[in-house]
Amino acid sequence: MARQTPSLTKWMGIEKEKKMRYAEAGFNLEIDLTRGNIEREATDPKWTEFYLGGQGTAGKILWDRVRPEVEPFSPDNLLIFSAGLLNGTPVIGANRTSVDTFSPQTGRYSHSLFGGFFGPELKHAGYDKIIFRGKARDLMYLYIHNDTVELRDAGHLKGKGALETAHLLKQELKLPEAQVAAIGLAGENRVYMATIEHANSSASRGVGVIMGDKRIKAIVVRGTKNIHIARPKALFELIGPMYKQIHDRKDCGDPMSHEDDEAFHVDNFAWGNARKRIKGYWNKEKEIRWKALSDQVRNRWTGCYNCPKDCHQSVSYPGRPTYFQKCYSKLTYAMAAFEELDFNYDILGVTQQYGLDGFSTPQVLAFAVELYEAGILTDADLPGFPKTARERFFYLVEKIVRREGIGDALANGVYHAARQIGKGAEAFDHNSMKKFEQVPLKLGMVNFPYFLMYATGEKMNITQIEGSYPQVAIPDKEERRKFVDNWEAAPERFKKWYMEWEPQTHPSIEACVNICDWNEVMHYIDDSIGTCAWLSSFRGQFGGRPPYHIFNLPTFISLAAGIDLDPDSLWKKAARNRNLIRAINIRKGLRRADEKPPEDHWKKRDPEMEKKMLDAYYEFKGWNNEGIPTKNKLDELGLGFVSEDFLKRGILTENEMLPLAKEDAE
Amino acid sequence: MEEKIKTKIVKQIRVDIDKCTGCRACELACSAFHARPRYGSANPAGSRIRVMIDELKDVYVPVRAGFYTPAECTGRYTYTIGSKEYRECGFCRVACPSRGYFKDPSSHLSLRCDMCESDTPLETPWCVTVCGSGALIYEERETTMTENEANPEEINIGLESLADQYGMQAILDTVARMSKTYPKNISGYQISERKNDQK
Ligand code: SF4
Ligand code: SF4
Ligand code: SF4
Numbered sequence: 001m002a003r004q005t006p007s008l009t010k011w012m013g014i015e016k017e018k019k020m021r022y023a024e025a026g027f028n029l030e031i032d033l034t035r036g037n038i039e040r041e042a043t044d045p046k047w048t049e050f051y052l053g054g055q056g057t058a059g060k061i062l063w064d065r066v067r068p069e070v071e072p073f074s075p076d077n078l079l080i081f082s083a084g085l086l087n088g089t090p091v092i093g094a095n096r097t098s099v100d101t102f103s104p105q106t107g108r109y110s111h112s113l114f115g116g117f118f119g120p121e122l123k124h125a126g127y128d129k130i131i132f133r134g135k136a137r138d139l140m141y142l143y144i145h146n147d148t149v150e151l152r153d154a155g156h157l158k159g160k161g162a163l164e165t166a167h168l169l170k171q172e173l174k175l176p177e178a179q180v181a182a183i184g185l186a187g188e189n190r191v192y193m194a195t196i197e198h199a200n201s202s203a204s205r206g207v208g209v210i211m212g213d214k215r216i217k218a219i220v221v222r223g224t225k226n227i228h229i230a231r232p233k234a235l236f237e238l239i240g241p242m243y244k245q246i247h248d249r250k251d252c253g254d255p256m257s258h259e260d261d262e263a264f265h266v267d268n269f270a271w272g273n274a275r276k277r278i279k280g281y282w283n284k285e286k287e288i289r290w291k292a293l294s295d296q297v298r299n300r301w302t303g304c305y306n307c308p309k310d311c312h313q314s315v316s317y318p319g320r321p322t323y324f325q326k327c328y329s330k331l332t333y334a335m336a337a338f339e340e341l342d343f344n345y346d347i348l349g350v351t352q353q354y355g356l357d358g359f360s361t362p363q364v365l366a367f368a369v370e371l372y373e374a375g376i377l378t379d380a381d382l383p384g385f386p387k388t389a390r391e392r393f394f395y396l397v398e399k400i401v402r403r404e405g406i407g408d409a410l411a412n413g414v415y416h417a418a419r420q421i422g423k424g425a426e427a428f429d430h431n432s433m434k435k436f437e438q439v440p441l442k443l444g445m446v447n448f449p450y451f452l453m454y455a456t457g458e459k460m461n462i463t464q465i466e467g468s469y470p471q472v473a474i475p476d477k478e479e480r481r482k483f484v485d486n487w488e489a490a491p492e493r494f495k496k497w498y499m500e501w502e503p504q505t506h507p508s509i510e511a512c513v514n515i516c517d518w519n520e521v522m523h524y525i526d527d528s529i530g531t532c533a534w535l536s537s538f539r540g541q542f543g544g545r546p547p548y549h550i551f552n553l554p555t556f557i558s559l560a561a562g563i564d565l566d567p568d569s570l571w572k573k574a575a576r577n578r579n580l581i582r583a584i585n586i587r588k589g590l591r592r593a594d595e596k597p598p599e600d601h602w603k604k605r606d607p608e609m610e611k612k613m614l615d616a617y618y619e620f621k622g623w624n625n626e627g628i629p630t631k632n633k634l635d636e637l638g639l640g641f642v643s644e645d646f647l648k649r650g651i652l653t654e655n656e657m658l659p660l661a662k663e664d665a666e
Numbered sequence: 667m668e669e670k671i672k673t674k675i676v677k678q679i680r681v682d683i684d685k686c687t688g689c690r691a692c693e694l695a696c697s698a699f700h701a702r703p704r705y706g707s708a709n710p711a712g713s714r715i716r717v718m719i720d721e722l723k724d725v726y727v728p729v730r731a732g733f734y735t736p737a738e739c740t741g742r743y744t745y746t747i748g749s750k751e752y753r754e755c756g757f758c759r760v761a762c763p764s765r766g767y768f769k770d771p772s773s774h775l776s777l778r779c780d781m782c783e784s785d786t787p788l789e790t791p792w793c794v795t796v797c798g799s800g801a802l803i804y805e806e807r808e809t810t811m812t813e814n815e816a817n818p819e820e821i822n823i824g825l826e827s828l829a830d831q832y833g834m835q836a837i838l839d840t841v842a843r844m845s846k847t848y849p850k851n852i853s854g855y856q857i858s859e860r861k862n863d864q865k
Contacts, residue, residue, distance in 0.1 A: 090694060090708050117690070124709060167722050176720070177711075177766065199721060224711035224771035232705035236698060240795060243691065247798025299724040303689035308798025310687040314724055322722045 022230040023089050023561035024048060025126045029149060031142065033214055034075055034134030038149050043128065049563055050638065052528035053085030053128060055111060056577040058100035061131065062109070063580060063642070068587040072104040072210065073190075079132040079210045081181070081219070083119035084530015088227045089560040090239055092246060092547070095119055095305040096530040097181075097198075103206030104213075105192040105413045106435045108588045109581060110206035111459055111527075114181070115304040116199035118221065119530055121179040125223025136215035139188070141169065144221040145178075154217035159185055161353030162197035163323060169220050178222040184355030185401045187212035191411040193357045193364060193400075200302050200312035200324035204357035205436070205460050230562030238559065242547065243308045251543030252535050253309035256328055257301070260291040265328060271335045273366035274431035274440035290341045297345050304532065311534060320349025329358030335440070336362030337369075337389040347393060354401045359461065360413065360437040365396045367414045367428055368406070376423045381406040413437060431598050434590075436460045438598055446602040448506055451610055452516040452617050454597035456627065458581045459523070467538035468522045468546075469494060469515040473501040489540050489549030491567075494518065512613055513620045524574035524581075525553060576637040579621075579629050583642045586651060592618075592627045628652060676807045677781050679730065679794060686726040686801035688719050692793035699782060699792045711771040714779040715793045718756040725752060728801060730793075731768035732759030734776035734831050776831065 030039040043057075051057045058080045070076040079101045086094035097119035103110030122130070125144050141154040157165050166180035180198065187194035187208040194208030229235055246252060256265070263282040270277050297317050301310035302324065312326045325348055333351075334344035351361060369392055371377040372385060379385060383405075386392050399407025409420040414437050418429035431438050433454065439462055449469065450462070457465040468489065474480040484495045497511040507515065522537035526548075533539065536548035548556070554565035565573075582590075595614065599605075618625060622633030631652055634643035646652040693710035700714065701707045710716075714731040739762075742754040761768035761776035768777045782791040794804040828837050 088708070090698060092691075124711065163722060176718075177716075224709065224766075226701075226707035226709045226772075228707055229705070232698065232701075232703075232707070236695075236705045243796045243798045300684065300726070301687055302726075303687040303799075305689065306691045306694050307689050308687075308691065308796070310689075310799065314721070316724070322724060324721075 020228060021045060022228050023085055024053060025123050025128045025225075025227070027127050028129040028131055029127050029144070031130060031132045031151070032134050033132055033136040033140070033151070033216070036136075036151055038151065040127075040149075048085065048561070050573070051577055051580070052525075052557075052563075052573055054082045054096070054528040054530050055098040055100060055113075055524070055581070056528035056573070058082045058098055058129065059109075059577060059580045059584060061129075062100060062102075063584055063587075066102065068589075070102070072102040072107065072110075073213050075134045077102050077133075077210065079207070079214055079216075081118075081122070081130040083122045083128050084526075085528060086556065086560050087119035087530040088121075088123035089229055090232075090235055090306065091531070091556050091560050092239055092242055093304070093307040093309070093532040093535040094530045095307065096526065096532055097122070097203075098527055098530070099196060099203045099207040101207055101210045102588075103192075104190075104209060105206050105416065106460065108434070108590060109458060109584045110210070111464075111581075112196075112203035112205045112207045113464075113527060113533075114196065114198055114201040114203040115532060116179070116201040117305045118179045118181050118198050118219075120305050121221045121223050123223065123227050124225050125221050126225050130219065132214055132216065135213065139215050139217050141182075141218040141220060142216060143173070144219070144223070145175070146223060146225060157182075157217050158188065160217075161185075161321065162187075162195075162355040164321065164353060165218050166198070169218060173220065175220070175222050178220050180218055180220050182218035182355075183208050183211050183216075184353055186354045186356045186411075188217070189401060189403050189411070191356070191400060191403065192413045192416075193361045193411070195355045195357050197352065197355050200314070200326065201304065202352075202355070202357075204359065208355055208357075229560055231559045235556075235559040238555070246535065246547050247308035249545070249547070251545045252539050252547050254311035254327060254534050255542055256330070257311045257313065257326065260294065261287055262290065262331065265331050266335065268441070269328075269331075269335060270440040270442045271338055273336070273370045273428065274363060274438075274442060275366075275370075277442060293341055293345070307532065307535070309534065315345060315348070317345045317349045320346065321353060323349055323352035325352075327358075332358050332362040333365075333393065336366040337393050339389055343390050343393075347397070350394065350397060354397065356397070356401070359439065361397075361400075362393075363431065363437045363440065364400070364410055364414055364417065365393050367417070368396050368410055369393075370428050371421065371425055374424075374428070376421065376425050376428075377406060430600055433596065433598055434460065434594055438462065438601070442600060443602050445604045446606055446610065448509075448512040448609070448613050449515040449519075451597060451602075452512060452613055453519060454601070455595035455614060456516070456617060457520065458578075458585055463538065464523055464533075466519050466541060467533065468519045468540040468549075470498065470544060471541050473498070473503045473505075475503050483544060487544050488551065489544060489546055491518070491550065506609075509613060509616045513617045516617060517620065520578060521571055521574045522550065524577045525550075525570060528574070528577055529553075529557060572637070576639060579634065579637055579639060580642065582623075582627075582629055583634070583639065583646070586628050587645070587649070590627070592625065595627060624652075670812070672811055674809055674811050676809050678805050678807065679781075679791065680803040680805055681728055682801050682803070683727050684801075685799045686717065686728055687799050688717055688721075688726045689799075690717050691796040691798075692728060692802060693717060695792040695796045696779075696782075699788070700777075700784065704785070709771065711766075712777065714768065714777045716767045720756075724750060725756060727752070727756050728793075729757060729759055729767075730779035731761055731777050733778065734761045736763070736827075736830065738762050738764035 028041050030041050047057050051060055082098045084096050095115050096113045098113050100111050125146050139154040140151045143150045143152050162182045162184040165182040170176050170178050181196050190209050190212050192209050195202040195204045196208045266281045297315050299314040302312045303310045312324045315325050316322045333347045400411045403411050409417040414429050415432045415435040418425040453465045526533050526537045536546050539546040550567045554570050558564050623629050631643040692715045693713035694708045696715050697713040698705045698708040718727040745752045782788040790804050794802045
């Protein structure tokens with residue numbers, strides 16, 4: 001085994017921390033599932049200063065402790081739940097929990113965030129992270145009530161729905177105020193599209209399957225301890241007026257949630273297995289009918305911890321248990337099945353309980369239907385396969401969550417299912433990238449900042465990468481000028497590029513590279529401090545006025561956590577995390593050849609320019625031609641332990657270039 | 667028995683449970699305002715307002731802490747309002763031994779909403795300020811009240827129950843402290859002259 005640097009014990013515990021810890025608890029829970037051992041480990045405040053927290057520190061732990069040879073289903077894989085650095089502080093909307101592990105679907109780093117109340121509660125219980133290793137023999141749940149932490153038998157919860165599990169646990173423990181994160185049947189059966197469900201939120205993209213593989217049905221947490229704030233009075237003075245501002249502001253929060261005009265999605269996103277755009281589908285009659293249905297099934301809008309927005313609807317569809325719906329999952333199943341909204345609400349009532357991701361699952365289902373229609377899957381594979389799309393989707397969901405028959409292959413996602421099924425099924429896998437289902441967008445002309453974000457992102461879904469730079473240029477120059485004048489969130493260079501950007505033209509290579517960089521940096525900040533992307537990194541692209549941005553985030557971090565920062569140093573920390581996560585994937589084999597958005601994502605491609613863009617982006621990032629961060633870059637970011645490891649493994653050579661990369665660049 | 671007529675400003679918070687999003691910002695802000703030092707920590711477990719949530723039943727009820735009781739009540743009701751069921755406890759403001767609400771998480775002493783009037787009173791209570799959805803609305807109402815002359819027996823009973831909960835020394839200390847700032851520190855209502863001072 002390669003020596004991991006630096007060892008856990010050296011970093012943790014030995015150097016006793018004298019200073020008061022602000023914003024964070026200062027302890028992680030180490031849960032060895034194989035041995036049933038639970039430890040509380042003091043963490044090093046230097047890590048917080050270096051990586052902030054959340055995804056950042058989780059990345060460091062994955063790098064140190066999971067060797068690249070470790071398979072995702074190995075007991076040596078870790079599953080880490082991290083409260084963001086600012087979770088539980090008064091900073092509005094800082095409630096994201098980051099889940100980090102390795103995915104069996106991509107074979108690489110897997111990461112998802114969920115909102116709600118879990119991260120703050122974990123902090124109040126006295127922990128910043130829960131780190132699971134090993135595997136339990138039987139289905140267990142983790143019980144955390146301040147200093148009491150126990151692994152308990154979850155046999156009685158086997159097969160129970162995710163929200164139902166939360167409900168039952170709170171009842172049996174007589175802890176109505178506890179927070180629960182749980183998997184449904186999909187997670188238990190190691191379905192790759194499995195989610196972890198918590199209150200009105202869920203984590204997806206390959207983390208639920210690992211929770212199931214480790215045999216953890218749920219985590220219950222109740223915490224009543226104080227979290228200390230560095231400069232509380234100043235922080236409260238700052239946030240007091242913000243509640244109303246954020247609540248009233250149209251350009252933050254989820255723009256889709258309260259929207260009854262669905263034209264944007266139904267006209268622009270592709271239906272079926274990411275196949276068909278239906279122009280002109282939307283009309284007033286549908287809008288009235290769909291709105292009436294939404295109003296009828298919606299109990300109320302709900303928000304996450306300490307946030308005045310309300311992006312999640314609580315839904316009770318006749319015959320289904322109450323569930324929560326967020327984001328564009330309102331339409332994903334309907335569009336994949338060429339059905340209407342009622343079908344979507346109906347099937348969500350089933351899939352939310354099973355704990356299935358509302359983005360990738362519909363694509364897997366539509367893919368299976370296509371294979372059947374093409375004769376690749378037959379009645380022998382799908383005995384009694386119904387005639388209508390509606391019934392077919394329900395049928396397939398049941399097969400998948402139980403891994404029954406063909407459901408066993410489909411449960412591995414489109415990429416793997418296509419290869420397992422064979423007989424030409426591979427050709428129907430046209431919308432995955434890095435083995436992961438992408439948002440069903442099929443567009444006209446290649447968009448270079450998007451090309452770069454798709455190609456180089458580590459977070460598998462464009463929504464986790466895009467978001468600060470506007471998607472479109474305002475046609476009227478005067479209007480554009482006005483927009484730019486009020487654009488607090490943007491560093492100066494972007495204002496210049498935006499002013500120069502005429503609709504229907506491509507920004508310069510330099511601009512594209514910077515746009516991609518800015519977009520991803522903001523996500524890396526959010527994902528370490530736990531601020532919601534709807535108030536920050538995702539939200540600048542529509543309206544340009546996110547409540548949080550690179551210029552004011554340093555103030556919030558320093559008032560809450562006592563870490564003094566300016567925009568440049570914050571940017572650098574995010575860049576460090578970005579490179580660290582990159583390095584984790586590089587060590588897992590990621591190379592330039594993988595960085596290809598789906599072939600048909602855009603109808604008109606420009607391979608030559610795309611190559612130039614990728615070259616320029618790699619160079620800008622301080623990466624070599626294979627997309628590997630160079631020694632200089634890594635050392636400059638304080639990631640010397642990464643470059644050392646890369647040199648030892650031969651991933652980097654002394655002159656930092658791979659022979660192959662040189663040829664490539666000729 | 668002598669009676670005096672006085673005008674008082676009654677402060678109240680109107681609650682619209684249909685608008686509550688369950689964000690619990692009210693809990694956070696309340697606990698921070700009452701932390702020692704003020705704002706020194708934010709911990710919903712020590713809040714004087716709690717949002718009683720049952721996600722699957724769509725129950726979201728913000729409740730402000732009222733009196734302390736040494737024993738839980740018996741024979742609780744279940745209310746059906748609209749088509750939803752609410753347990754009586756879900757509306758109850760009492761700091762009661764049957765549940766963890768409205769007790770300071772470290773001292774376990776009971777907590778009571780003071781309309782954010784302790785020390786320097788706030789113009790608008792914190793819970794209302796942070797409630798973006800409008801589920802909590804602050805109102806001031808002028809009302810005339812008849813103040814009874816002191817009935818020593820009633821005061822005795824009241825003080826006994828307080829002493830029962832906090833101990834006599836704490837009561838004496840509080841009376842000593844309050845006498846310095848009285849009448850500013852009456853929770854729940856104010857004497858109207860004070861409002862004029864403020865303006
Ligand atoms: S903006 Fe919406 S999703 Fe984000 S924290 Fe607030 S309520 Fe939750
Ligand atoms: S702040 Fe308002 S909306 Fe939020 S939980 Fe409290 S009462 Fe409900
Ligand atoms: S009025 Fe003040 S003390 Fe009472 S619940 Fe609201 S914030 Fe707490």
